Amino acid sequence: MAHCSNCSRRDFVRLALGGSAALGMAAKVGVPFALGQDKTAPAKAKACILLWMQGAQSQLDTWDLKPGTEFGGPFKPIATSAGGVQICEHLPRTAKQMDKVSLLRTLNSRDPNHDTATYFLHTGYRENPDLQYPHVGSVIVEELGPGKTDLPGCVVLGGEPPAGAAYLPADRGPAIIDRLTNPTDDLLATNEYFAKGTLERRWKLLRGFEEDWNRKHADTRIAERERTYERAWKILSSADLKAFEVAREPEAVRKAYGETPLGKAALLARRLVQAGVRFVEIQYGSWDTHSDNFGGHKRLMGDIDGPYAALLEDLSRSGMLSDTMVILMGEFGRTPKINVGQGRDHWTKCWSACLAGGGIAGGRVVGKTNENGTDIAERPVSVADFYATIYKCFGVNPDKKYMGPGSRPTRILEGGDVVKELLA
């Protein structure tokens, strides 16, 4: 530390930019690696599990109940393990884990369209027809580096994410596993449908066969393709693929998560993070209850309560929660006003998200909506603020610029202030 006590921050930046030797020195003397990081505690989060509530949850029927008011609806609040914090009666197991969770009640945006809002909430950027921004998971993989595994750094289960690697290297993009019920279609298929050893036999046949043609047509694009195939083969032949075999877990653990598609996916997410995957997103829905909002929400809360609570409890018990962030959110909220079909429509003025672990405080509520839930009363949090907070926990410098297509420098995040109340 003595070496650096006389350095200004600018000196440090200059040193760091000077090359790896300077970086090596900086690391030795304990200077935070990420440029532009301030003096607060070092980043805690190393991995993230995002439970994406596709279609948008009704905040008034889940995390921010207004019983007895005009738009309150029929559900009752219940006490939780987080002091005075109350959530919906249909989330009883989750209620017991709320001491680990910070409840953010004042997210807001101006985008009531599913597609564009989903994009916004996955990238921190509004859609731009000429520039695609990367998925938050791809940014985290790029900044923290892939984990110690042959598996992809970012995995999406149960649906198509709205964004990919964009201008980041292709292997930072989400590996997409379309089906929750059979998540191994691409990864284990040959072994599942053909005799053991088939894929390896084919791989050897291919390598032997194409060597001659590839050599005669020496070209960087062919070399690049060979590397891509090598990476794919590394994944397909990796011992870490057994992370996908959820059945290896003890029965008690499987039961705690629930033998449902979401329960299995949540357990798989934990296994993937354990294997070294940085970012796992699970898509679940649809919460888009324009009619029969209460029937739909009661059913869906029944689906998520067990898996979400089991995940928090499991991660906390094993100690993984200290560096694994768990986020549960959707693209916006639902209208306070109940429509003629007993449904709720799209609402962007205020909605809730749950964060836990990886440097996020437990048992807190941040932001307050007004009496009947129609607007924010205190502490609005923008999507940019939300992402500034997440990146802060991961030690990602939001001011860093990537070079986009057409040599267009693009910041990791535009604007946004860290929501300090969310930090542990």
Next chain:
Amino acid sequence: MIAFCSVLLAAALGLQARPAHDKDSLDGWFEDLWKRRDLKPAAPCDDAVFLRRVSLDVTGSLPDPEEIRAFLKSGRKDKRPAKIEELIASPKAAEYFAYQWIQWLMGHDIDFRDLNRLNFGALCDWLKKAWSEDMPYDDFVTAFLSSTGSLEDSPAANFAAKHLVPDEPPAGLARAAARLFLGSDIRCAQCHDHPFDATTQEEFWSYAAFFRPLRVEARRLVEVPVAKPPRLREDLGELFLEPRFLDGRQAEAGETRGAAIARIFLSVEKDAVGRAIVDRYWKLCFGRALLPGRNTKGQPELLDLLVKQFRTQKSSLRGLVRAIASSRAYQLSSEGPEASREFYAIGPLKMMNTVQFMRVWNHAFQWEAYFRQQYEKHPERLPYMKNPDVFWISRTMQAKEFLFPKGRDPEEVLANGTDRLAIKLMNNRDIQLLMVAQFGHVQQVMKKTADPGNRIEELFLLMLSRPPSKSEKAKMIEHARSAGRPEHAYIDGYADIFWMLFNASEFIFIG
């Protein structure tokens, strides 16, 4: 000998015979370049390579085994020029032209909303006709810039309809038209004066103003009177200005909006429209641009020469494709060091583009046969199959979702490849199962012949458009025998070989 051949070739094409070293001919230009650079051009590619290359570039499809056998056997001296003519005149070429142009016109983000909102069937028919009738390119461009009316009766209007967003200024359409027809990327200027580009934000919005009267109403593209919007879209950088092109020109007295913008486009300095289209087709066939880029010098002189020829040949796109495919540079072997590619001393090598890939993909897995069968059984389940073109476009969209990650231009993804694509090709469940389906090539080839050597030859012809070499054949016969199990009629071994063929670089690259 070479000079004699090119004279023959030119004669066969009905072109005016020129002396071989005339720098105004494409071949002469290259010979001069190689001489100046002291480069020795590669040998001509062999017939099988030529047939695969030209079939993919002209029709977007692979030749079938019978066609390959006939072509290899033929002793006709003019078999290459004759094949080029045959392919250009084939319905497959018109189809490829239409599908390729739909990608260019509509961008790579077509989705199901567009499929219902726009009339792809009518546009596809119109494009096919444009190819078959060899519509002069200026008329083609004019149609897209000035057509209005019903999206069915005036199919070119679908281009503008795709790029207009309700209640938004026409920035997307302005960008698309400039990029597609002028080859210039002015997107940065929409929001700010760009430090490297000549176009300013004011110029951008003056140009975009030409498209302000356009609206899509009840499946028609209509022109309505322009009024200043109550609030400008600051987030889009919007400015409200009089229509004026990037070079300052405006509509003339009495000229309609459509006529004015088409006239202005077609008379931009240095024939930007001609240069853009020649460059586009050159890139399609050679995988490299002639226009200089940010990091590449291009070949501006060669571009000038080609544009001159293109204009003397009545701006014929068929003529342009013919000229490129007939050139000596196009017909060279693509084997050799990468550095030689810069000066075209070896033949073109490129990854298939999305349309080629999807067509070949459909062919490899017999998707079309499968869906036709399904449609005959349950027409209500496959409504788009009523028009096979529209069905094909919808399949491409779905397959893109399936094969290419979101947020990246599929062309770029194919060029670089992604882990996801590789994993899918290597191990996707559906592909694994389709590979050995009853209607698939493996089973069909096994039914057709019992001889292992013939089976392997057939699979090679189907996928790589060439017979296997002697040693390849021996190795594959051995593999089929050792990997397959007699109780499964050795299908495992042939499935391995088929898998190997569609995962090989030689399959996805056009060498």
